[in-house]
Amino acid sequence: MTAGNEFDPQAQPELFSALLTPHRSLNSTGFLVLMGFLSAVSFAAGVAFWLMGAWPVFGFFGLDILAIYWAFRVNFRRARATEEISVTPSELRVRRVSHRGHVVEFVLNPLWVRLDRKTHAEFGIERLTLVSKGRRFTIATFLGPDEKASFANALTDALQAARRGVTYNPIS
Structure with a gap:
């Protein structure tokens, strides 16, 4: 095998990545x-x-x-708090950093994750929750209802792509 044809099973394509921060209107x-x-x-x-x-x-x-x-x-x-969410074919990783610098990270299997939406008829999406094996993780608390809807659609698409699996195209 030549160096250009090597296959690295650890390298997985990132299907989704988002860095969420609280909105502050005053700089x-x-x-x-x-x-x-x-x-x-x-x-x-x-x-x-x-x-x-x-x-x-x-x-x-x-x-x-x-x-x-x-x-x-x-x-x-x-406003220094952040939440980073990434999806690969084998894992969904959520990393939260509080405003004090405390880090909480959890990794879930995207095949077993369901995204629940708590929706209010007048205000839109109020809460997004990842559910896996009976455990619930609230995510995207920084976002407003419209932003949560857009984020939820993108994350749902990424989870569906992870469930379909990776397709390798040797031509491209």
Whole structure:
């Protein structure tokens, strides 16, 4: 056999791969602009109250800015969470990384996996769950209903392709 004709049974085609992250509409530049604007308005209002003789109010305006800053920092930290889902003919792999860096990974056989959809008549798909051998794994919690529907269709197609098996075309 020549080097170009070698067959590697470990190398399997990836039928599906998705990296899911939480949606955040405010980027770091927008955050700085917003915090600058809120700080300026808060400072101006605080100075106005100070000049009226209500100087303790000035400190409370500062506490409001600190609370808003802390809430956004928590929000940005939680946005670091990810969920990676990949399907090959022999395995479905889900890897979750929490916002704290904790990793949970599970591997399922795509021949035995069923994708359940919990659908609300008005809102669309609310929850996607992988079911295998009596165990349930909720996936794609970051996505909205329309995104979940698109994701579920793509994952279902990949699972069906895995069930059909790999076809090797020696010509191409």
